[in-house]
Amino acid sequence: MYLMKSTLDFKLLDDIRQIKPLVHHITNNVTINDCANITLCLGALPVMANSIDEVEEIVENADSLVLNMGTLSNEQYNAILLAGEKANQKNIPIVLDPVGVGATTSRTKKILELLEIIKPTVIKGNAAEISILSGQYGVLKGIESQGIYNNIIPSAEKLANSYNCIVAVTGQNDIITNGQRTFIIENGHWLMGKIIGTGCMAASVIGCFMATGIKTLEACTCALSAYGISAELASIRDDVRGPGSFKSALMDEAYNLQVETINQLARIRKV
Amino acid sequence: MYLMKSTLDFKLLDDIRQIKPLVHHITNNVTINDCANITLCLGALPVMANSIDEVEEIVENADSLVLNMGTLSNEQYNAILLAGEKANQKNIPIVLDPVGVGATTSRTKKILELLEIIKPTVIKGNAAEISILSGQYGVLKGIESQGIYNNIIPSAEKLANSYNCIVAVTGQNDIITNGQRTFIIENGHWLMGKIIGTGCMAASVIGCFMATGIKTLEACTCALSAYGISAELASIRDDVRGPGSFKSALMDEAYNLQVETINQLARIRKV
Amino acid sequence: MYLMKSTLDFKLLDDIRQIKPLVHHITNNVTINDCANITLCLGALPVMANSIDEVEEIVENADSLVLNMGTLSNEQYNAILLAGEKANQKNIPIVLDPVGVGATTSRTKKILELLEIIKPTVIKGNAAEISILSGQYGVLKGIESQGIYNNIIPSAEKLANSYNCIVAVTGQNDIITNGQRTFIIENGHWLMGKIIGTGCMAASVIGCFMATGIKTLEACTCALSAYGISAELASIRDDVRGPGSFKSALMDEAYNLQVETINQLARIRKV
Numbered sequence: 001m002y003l004m005k006s007t008l009d010f011k012l013l014d015d016i017r018q019i020k021p022l023v024h025h026i027t028n029n030v031t032i033n034d035c036a037n038i039t040l041c042l043g044a045l046p047v048m049a050n051s052i053d054e055v056e057e058i059v060e061n062a063d064s065l066v067l068n069m070g071t072l073s074n075e076q077y078n079a080i081l082l083a084g085e086k087a088n089q090k091n092i093p094i095v096l097d098p099v100g101v102g103a104t105t106s107r108t109k110k111i112l113e114l115l116e117i118i119k120p121t122v123i124k125g126n127a128a129e130i131s132i133l134s135g136q137y138g139v140l141k142g143i144e145s146q147g148i149y150n151n152i153i154p155s156a157e158k159l160a161n162s163y164n165c166i167v168a169v170t171g172q173n174d175i176i177t178n179g180q181r182t183f184i185i186e187n188g189h190w191l192m193g194k195i196i197g198t199g200c201m202a203a204s205v206i207g208c209f210m211a212t213g214i215k216t217l218e219a220c221t222c223a224l225s226a227y228g229i230s231a232e233l234a235s236i237r238d239d240v241r242g243p244g245s246f247k248s249a250l251m252d253e254a255y256n257l258q259v260e261t262i263n264q265l266a267r268i269r270k271v
Numbered sequence: 272m273y274l275m276k277s278t279l280d281f282k283l284l285d286d287i288r289q290i291k292p293l294v295h296h297i298t299n300n301v302t303i304n305d306c307a308n309i310t311l312c313l314g315a316l317p318v319m320a321n322s323i324d325e326v327e328e329i330v331e332n333a334d335s336l337v338l339n340m341g342t343l344s345n346e347q348y349n350a351i352l353l354a355g356e357k358a359n360q361k362n363i364p365i366v367l368d369p370v371g372v373g374a375t376t377s378r379t380k381k382i383l384e385l386l387e388i389i390k391p392t393v394i395k396g397n398a399a400e401i402s403i404l405s406g407q408y409g410v411l412k413g414i415e416s417q418g419i420y421n422n423i424i425p426s427a428e429k430l431a432n433s434y435n436c437i438v439a440v441t442g443q444n445d446i447i448t449n450g451q452r453t454f455i456i457e458n459g460h461w462l463m464g465k466i467i468g469t470g471c472m473a474a475s476v477i478g479c480f481m482a483t484g485i486k487t488l489e490a491c492t493c494a495l496s497a498y499g500i501s502a503e504l505a506s507i508r509d510d511v512r513g514p515g516s517f518k519s520a521l522m523d524e525a526y527n528l529q530v531e532t533i534n535q536l537a538r539i540r541k542v
Numbered sequence: 543m544y545l546m547k548s549t550l551d552f553k554l555l556d557d558i559r560q561i562k563p564l565v566h567h568i569t570n571n572v573t574i575n576d577c578a579n580i581t582l583c584l585g586a587l588p589v590m591a592n593s594i595d596e597v598e599e600i601v602e603n604a605d606s607l608v609l610n611m612g613t614l615s616n617e618q619y620n621a622i623l624l625a626g627e628k629a630n631q632k633n634i635p636i637v638l639d640p641v642g643v644g645a646t647t648s649r650t651k652k653i654l655e656l657l658e659i660i661k662p663t664v665i666k667g668n669a670a671e672i673s674i675l676s677g678q679y680g681v682l683k684g685i686e687s688q689g690i691y692n693n694i695i696p697s698a699e700k701l702a703n704s705y706n707c708i709v710a711v712t713g714q715n716d717i718i719t720n721g722q723r724t725f726i727i728e729n730g731h732w733l734m735g736k737i738i739g740t741g742c743m744a745a746s747v748i749g750c751f752m753a754t755g756i757k758t759l760e761a762c763t764c765a766l767s768a769y770g771i772s773a774e775l776a777s778i779r780d781d782v783r784g785p786g787s788f789k790s791a792l793m794d795e796a797y798n799l800q801v802e803t804i805n806q807l808a809r810i811r812k813v
Contacts, residue, residue: 022684029300029571030307030319036572036738041785046738047684048572051614053648061683072322073346075615106324142293142318142329194526196307196317239510239781242523243312252784255736300571301578301590343593344617377595413564413589413600465797467578467588510781513794514583 010262017043021063021211028070031197041255044208055083063211070099084118093210096120097203100143102132124168134159186267187228189235194243230254281533288314292334292482299341302468312526315479326354334482341370355389364481367391368474371414373403395439405430457538458499460506465514501525552804559585563605563753570612573739583797586750597625605753612641626660635752638662639745642685644674666710676701728809729770731777736785772796
């Protein structure tokens with residue numbers, strides 16, 4: 001049922017730890033610390049510069065760029081535009097997290113405008129966000145996806161084809177597609193939904209894997225499987241008694257994760 | 272000595288978990304992650320939007336609004352005004368945390384100005400902040416209350432009557448009053464004073480309980496008792512060895528808290 | 543080989559806990575929560591105000607000022623200038639963390655401009671940052687020091703003499719110099735490099751010790767030794783299984799640290 005280990009190359013995790021690529025984030029101020037820590041735990045180097053005076057210079061030296069629109073001032077939006085355009089020029093992979101698209105008029109407008117100007121390598125969102133971005137109906141409560149999206153796979157594929165990018169839908173199962181081929185990842189744990197920042201960190205994790213230079217659907221799939229397995233390993237630890245201790249354990253397990261463990265625990269299916 | 276369980280309805284905690292209300296925060300950038308996490312641990316959904324372009328739209332869909340003036344740019348102050356006015360129009364409960372009122376001229380001025388424009392449902396502060404807001408003398412070191420306030424109960428009652436709201440004074444014992452009736456909550460633990468953010472999180476917890484639609488003195492009292500009991504349960508865990516591990520445990524215990532446990536451990540007195 | 547306990551006065555830690563000095567931070571939004579927590583764990587009171595409307599008033603009542611240039615808007619830079627000038631006027635010690643100097647043109651320019659205007663008591667950085675500030679060659683990847691700096695001691699001494707201040711270079715071993723006398727601290731643990739914020743927190747720790755009123759090379763040396771020992775104690779705990787649990791344990795151990803333990807474990811050499 002699941003893809004054999006030979007199909008996907010989880011050795012990318014070792015590449016991250018050897019190359020120590022630079023992952024530039026422009027992100028919200030709620031989970032910025034978590035995003036930086038998960039990046040460092042995986043073996044990459046985070047840099048969180050967000051001043052319009054320097055983001056272009058930072059991104060030129062970065063190996064990937066993670067753009068998260070969770071809390072957005074006009075200044076930060078301008079920094080995102082500058083960094084994104086520079087990354088596109090330099091062929092640096094961009095992971096875009098359109099947090100809460102559809103939640104407010106101004107947020108939706110900004111995200112759609114952004115997608116006219118910069119070309120992301122990966123768009124990562126929850127089911128409601130991806131559905132809305134693909135032009136379908138979606139419901140958010142705050143920034144959390146509500147309801148059931150039976151058509152989420154075709155929606156994600158449509159969005160991937162529209163922007164010629166990879167689309168990742170995170171949820172109980174994750175969906176990854178480039179519009180032609182689609183994977184479903186069954187790794188992960190429900191405790192991820194009980195702490196703030198697991199969605200934002202998912203984008204950071206993808207950013208780490210993309211920063212190795214392998215910008216494929218498979219690399220993105222490896223990333224989310226590795227992340228989900230870290231959560232699974234954390235969830236079964238005897239010192240985890242709730243969301244607070246789970247969060248610390250998740251960082252620990254991302255740091256301790258081995259390629260061989262991913263090979264054993266990955267649950268990835270082709271659609 | 273303590274109020275019988277029949278007097279207060281701690282089942283509100285179950286209501287939070289069932290309704291999953293949306294608690295909109297506009298808050299400082301020091302403890303924003305903690306406020307979001309405690310909200311999620313209690314079963315509500317946090318949303319932390321602070322852009323003037325969207326706070327009105329967000330607050331319209333929220334079940335309560337938590338306003339914290341800990342770190343305050345002019346832009347954030349304007350967002351607070353917009354969100355607060357909209358919440359008042361829509362009858363959405365507001366919990367105001369006037370962090371550090373009295374600490375600086377500009378902060379005091381802004382907070383007093385805010386209270387001319389928006390009407391909070393609850394004002395939550397430490398003894399110095401509440402004393403100062405009520406027109407009495409108070410001393411802060413940074414944002415921490417200094418000295419002893421023998422008249423804090425009449426000060427809190429006066430403030431509650433002035434603004435026709437509930438006033439919550441957090442400290443070793445918490446005081447909750449609507450100006451007519453006053454409760455003292457003896458739950459809590461001194462380790463709460465050894466981590467940053469327990470004051471801010473107290474406002475979030477009140478925001479979660481108010482978001483059920485029950486905007487009473489009793490709901491507010493339940494909130495702070497439940498919060499204090501979470502801290503007590505965390506403090507006695509064998510894996511808590513100081514403030515760092517206590518913080519994780521506090522989140523765990525807020526998540527795991529049961530109504531029956533609150534009924535057993537609540538120490539609430541009528542004044 | 544190591545300095546005898548009589549040479550350095552680790553009792554400063556008890557002074558912090560007794561005086562509870564106020565340590566004003568203007569710092570980046572990535573690690574602001576960590577800086578506030580480590581300050582509180584050591585026994586001082588943090589205040590993180592960064593609004594230009596109030597930083598001067600806050601700093602007047604502070605016992606030390608920690609300035610960190612990690613994420614820097616123009617507004618925050620102006621707040622740093624105002625607070626720094628006021629601190630200099632009032633003879634309040636300033637700890638400057640020139641995060642990422644040399645990483646971008648605008649950041650380097652701002653930091654050099656700042657050093658024309660305000661006079662820090664301590665400049666703390668990694669080897670690349672200190673080397674660059676002293677006019678030598680240095681390489682940063684993001685904000686992490688790259689390469690080996692054989693001349694770091696003379697570079698640090700030169701910088702100390704240029705600005706007539708103390709210079710602290712953090713790394714596997716820490717170097718502290720006032721240009722005339724130089725100490726090497728061998729305390730610390732490699733796990734400190736696996737979490738975000740240990741560099742920023744080092745500046746906070748120095749700020750706590752300086753806030754006792756003892757602004758000497760020895761006080762600064764005590765600070766970094768105490769911090770490194772906290773990390774060592776955390777690293778050997780049986781509940782530490784990676785960076786996430788290490789971070790909680792580091793806070794615990796900073797809180798629990800005793801003067802006698804520092805005396806036993808300090809590894810400080812004179813150059």
